[in-house]
Amino acid sequence: MVDLLIRLQHIDRRIIYSLVILSIGIPILIPIDLPVFVSPEAKGLFEAVKTVPEGKLVIIAADWQAGTQGECGPQTRAVIRHLFQTGKRFAIFSIIPIGPELAQKIAEEESKGLGKKYGKDWVNWGFKAGSPLTTLTSLAKNIPGVVKTDINGTPIEKLPAMKNVNDISDVGLIAEFTGSGVFEYYLQRLQGVYGTPLVQGCTAVIAPEQYTYLQSGQLKGLLVGLRGAAEYETLSHVMGEGRRAMTSQSLAHLLVMALIVLGNIGLYASRRRRGASDGQR
Amino acid sequence: MNDHRETQMNQRPNGSAKSQWLTQLALLVVFIGLCAYRIHAEHNVEVWVKCVAALSTLAIISFIYRENRLYRLFEHIFIGAATGFLVFVVWRDSLQGNWWEPLSKDGKWYLILAPLIASMYYTIYSPKHAWMSRLLIGTMFGLYAGQCFQNFAAQIFPQISSSFLPLWKHGDMTMGQVLNNWVFVVTLFAVMTYFFFSIRHERPGIRQTATLGRWLLMIAFGATFGSTVMARFSLFIARMQFLLADWLHVAK
Amino acid sequence: MEKVAPPALFQNWLSSHIFTPLSGGTFYIALVGSVIFWCLFLFILQSLPSPIRRRLLVVTTFVAGLFYSVEFFWPAEGNRLTGYVEPLGVFLQIMGGFGLGIGIISLCNVHGKAIFRRQPGYYNSIAFFLAFVLMIVASFWQHYVKPDTSMEAVAKQFYSFMFDGLYVPLDSTVFSLLAFFIVSAAYRAFRIRSAEASLMMITAFIVMLGQVPIGMALTNWIPADGPLAGLRLERLTNWILTGLNAAAFRAIIFGAMVGYIAMSLRVWLSLEKGTYFEKEL
Numbered sequence: 001m002v003d004l005l006i007r008l009q010h011i012d013r014r015i016i017y018s019l020v021i022l023s024i025g026i027p028i029l030i031p032i033d034l035p036v037f038v039s040p041e042a043k044g045l046f047e048a049v050k051t052v053p054e055g056k057l058v059i060i061a062a063d064w065q066a067g068t069q070g071e072c073g074p075q076t077r078a079v080i081r082h083l084f085q086t087g088k089r090f091a092i093f094s095i096i097p098i099g100p101e102l103a104q105k106i107a108e109e110e111s112k113g114l115g116k117k118y119g120k121d122w123v124n125w126g127f128k129a130g131s132p133l134t135t136l137t138s139l140a141k142n143i144p145g146v147v148k149t150d151i152n153g154t155p156i157e158k159l160p161a162m163k164n165v166n167d168i169s170d171v172g173l174i175a176e177f178t179g180s181g182v183f184e185y186y187l188q189r190l191q192g193v194y195g196t197p198l199v200q201g202c203t204a205v206i207a208p209e210q211y212t213y214l215q216s217g218q219l220k221g222l223l224v225g226l227r228g229a230a231e232y233e234t235l236s237h238v239m240g241e242g243r244r245a246m247t248s249q250s251l252a253h254l255l256v257m258a259l260i261v262l263g264n265i266g267l268y269a270s271r272r273r274r275g276a277s278d279g280q281r
Numbered sequence: 282m283n284d285h286r287e288t289q290m291n292q293r294p295n296g297s298a299k300s301q302w303l304t305q306l307a308l309l310v311v312f313i314g315l316c317a318y319r320i321h322a323e324h325n326v327e328v329w330v331k332c333v334a335a336l337s338t339l340a341i342i343s344f345i346y347r348e349n350r351l352y353r354l355f356e357h358i359f360i361g362a363a364t365g366f367l368v369f370v371v372w373r374d375s376l377q378g379n380w381w382e383p384l385s386k387d388g389k390w391y392l393i394l395a396p397l398i399a400s401m402y403y404t405i406y407s408p409k410h411a412w413m414s415r416l417l418i419g420t421m422f423g424l425y426a427g428q429c430f431q432n433f434a435a436q437i438f439p440q441i442s443s444s445f446l447p448l449w450k451h452g453d454m455t456m457g458q459v460l461n462n463w464v465f466v467v468t469l470f471a472v473m474t475y476f477f478f479s480i481r482h483e484r485p486g487i488r489q490t491a492t493l494g495r496w497l498l499m500i501a502f503g504a505t506f507g508s509t510v511m512a513r514f515s516l517f518i519a520r521m522q523f524l525l526a527d528w529l530h531v532a533k
Numbered sequence: 534m535e536k537v538a539p540p541a542l543f544q545n546w547l548s549s550h551i552f553t554p555l556s557g558g559t560f561y562i563a564l565v566g567s568v569i570f571w572c573l574f575l576f577i578l579q580s581l582p583s584p585i586r587r588r589l590l591v592v593t594t595f596v597a598g599l600f601y602s603v604e605f606f607w608p609a610e611g612n613r614l615t616g617y618v619e620p621l622g623v624f625l626q627i628m629g630g631f632g633l634g635i636g637i638i639s640l641c642n643v644h645g646k647a648i649f650r651r652q653p654g655y656y657n658s659i660a661f662f663l664a665f666v667l668m669i670v671a672s673f674w675q676h677y678v679k680p681d682t683s684m685e686a687v688a689k690q691f692y693s694f695m696f697d698g699l700y701v702p703l704d705s706t707v708f709s710l711l712a713f714f715i716v717s718a719a720y721r722a723f724r725i726r727s728a729e730a731s732l733m734m735i736t737a738f739i740v741m742l743g744q745v746p747i748g749m750a751l752t753n754w755i756p757a758d759g760p761l762a763g764l765r766l767e768r769l770t771n772w773i774l775t776g777l778n779a780a781a782f783r784a785i786i787f788g789a790m791v792g793y794i795a796m797s798l799r800v801w802l803s804l805e806k807g808t809y810f811e812k813e814l
Binding site for chain 3: 326327329330331333334335337338341342344345350353354355356357358359360361362363364365366367368369370371372373375376379380387388389390391392393394395396397398399400401402403405406409410412413415416419420421422423424425426427428429430431432433434436437440441444457461464465466468469472473475476494495496497498499500501502503504505506507508509510511513514516517519520523
């Protein structure tokens with residue numbers, strides 16, 4: 001029996017990887033809709049989007065790559081869908097090269113069902129190279145001066161969605177989605193200087209660091225990982241990618257916990273065996 | 282014992298070379314079969330793209346079994362595609378509208394100075410002239426360093442002011458809120474003491490506070506670990522959803 | 534539509550006498566003149582002795598930093614530097630775009646050598662160059678192809694093949710491998726050998742359970758509005774994250790930001806030492 005327990009800390013990694021694939025794959029094949037607890041920070045983001053003043057622009061800062069698409073993609077989709085539903089115009093922008101492309105695809109997919117048109121309901125400013133700090137500093141003072149054309153090469157002033165948008169005072173909300181540490185730039189150069197409301201959707205890896213900004217009021221709302229997307233979808237009464245993934249997420253977490261417990265059982269069993277053999281000597 | 286077996290697994294084929302080839306051939310046939318099934322079901326270009334995407338996905342996932350040539354090949358394709366895309370997006374979003382069109386159409390000749398100044402970066406390849414790249418990089422460092430005051434003020438001052446929480450009941454505060462405030466302030470103070478290395482931690486009072494700070498940090502790191510596990514799984518869930526739902530259509 | 538910032542120091546004079554758009558022959562003369570001037574400038578720079586070079590580096594670093602710091606401390610009313618913020622930001626953005634070549638040259642160097650020397654696995658480097666060139670061709674072609682022509686569909690499909698078929702899935706999957714590695718690492722390395730490790734593990738378990746619906750289900754029996762509602766896993770998790778965790782990370786951020794200010798001052802005043810900063814000029 002003790003031998004069996006000791007071997008619990010040496011499970012073959014192929015078995016572990018197979019269990020990971022099964023714990024994630026089976027709920028995808030057999031979907032179960034589980035209720036999601038909506039956190040106050042997700043509610044905060046929802047309310048912030050709902051209460052954007054009429055006529056103001058929302059900036060969707062899609063600062064994420066395809067590598068974090070699993071978390072930031074559903075978050076961005078949920079917020080864009082909500083913006084379309086509430087009739088708020090928005091501009092996609094990023095300091096990460098691929099972000100605008102991925103967010104544009106999401107906006108195009110969501111716009112189809114809601115009859116929204118590019119140029120009228122949203123625009124895409126694209127990616128701005130160089131230092132994010134200097135880019136955001138100058139963007140705040142003169143948006144058309146920094147964003148001369150959109151991703152299609154159309155001069156920004158010709159797009160109806162950019163009507164009366166001159167500087168940061170014409171922006172009602174900045175919704176930043178990221179998996180890396182670029183959030184501070186928006187805090188340092190936009191929210192902290194001009195007081196523009198800032199909300200964030202982030203990967204769960206960096207989320208623990210962001211709660212401190214929620215407490216200080218610098219962030220009005222926060223979506224954490226895929227769970228955050230599920231919460232937002234719950235608030236929007238939509239069955240989206242986030243909610244569909246919650247069962248897989250649950251089983252995966254249980255698997256990790258079970259493996260940690262098994263590993264520690266094996267450790268204690270081997271310590272007992274060592275203690276017993278030391279005692280015999 | 283397990284590590285030794287794994288090392289052996291990575292160093293030599295699993296079983297004979299013939300069985301390895303047969304396994305790879307079988308996997309290839311299965312993959313081609315699945316693609317053929319999908320292409321037969323949907324006659325459009327998107328399904329071909331999805332099949333290529335599935336191949337890319339499975340090639341990278343094959344790494345979890347063992348380092349292999351297919352994974353290496355697609356890894357290099359990824360780097361090449363990413364670099365090529367970066368070139369395009371920098372031109373389209375930054376250079377075309379902000380530099381080329383004002384220069385060529387609006388007569389703003391002075392914009393030629395930007396690539397001329399940026400050419401100093403490339404002096405790094407010449408040992409004799411490399412110091413000029415340091416001149417440009419030093420200037421950039423200076424610009425970013427000069428922003429530190431505003432960055433600090435904008436990011437930290439609200440954090441400092443919001444740390445002064447009411448520690449006794451007043452107004453319509455509940456006891457729960459008062460307790461939460463105490464927990465917050467004590468945690469903040471204890472962790473700051475732990476990281477304050479200008480005073481020796483052996484002093485009475487400081488030692489206990491720093492120890493408490495270390496314990497509270499363990500809670501923060503535990504929360505970070507829990508969140509990290511969630512993040513990593515979310516990324517793989519997305520890939521599985523693509524394979525099962527978007528590619529094979531066996532899930533919703 | 535473009536809002537003009539109040540003119541900065543000498544800004545009006547510079548924009549009307551020096552930085553003024555030109556056309557025709559004068560435009561080309563100005564271009565050629567700029568290139569010649571810059572070459573002369575580099576020639577003069579190169580002829581400077583080493584002590585002068587070091588002083589020049591210190592002065593340019595200091596003056597560059599002075600711009601943003603003075604602009605910040607100078608009151609907004611009558612600030613004679615704010616007008617330069619936006620053009621400087623755009624200029625730096627363009628410079629950043631041209632600086633991209635350094636990375637590309639390095640990559641091409643590494644892979645080019647691998648092919649030239651027929652190093653093991655050099656075919657991977659061939660694949661790199663192929664993907665690089667094809668991605669550039671596909672991207673530019675779909676961006677510049679004439680709309681409503683037969684080639685437009687071909688260009689878009691080619692781009693879709695490269696972007697949606699290769700780039701995005703490869704990027705996503707590389708990051709998704711981390712799921713397997715974190716499970717394996719947690720199983721093998723997370724061993725409870727001290728009280729602090731126990732506390733860390735208990736917190737991790739609470740947070741892992743509290744963020745997924747299964748955690749909610751475990752403590753669903755506790756009344757949501759009763760005195761023990763705080764013990765429901767989702768609420769306990771939220772309290773840990775927004776209370777204890779936020780405070781701990783705030784303390785970490787305070788320390789990090791003090792270090793950031795100190796480091797920035799050292800770099801700005803050229804006090805920083807190290808291999809790079811002390812290298813011979």
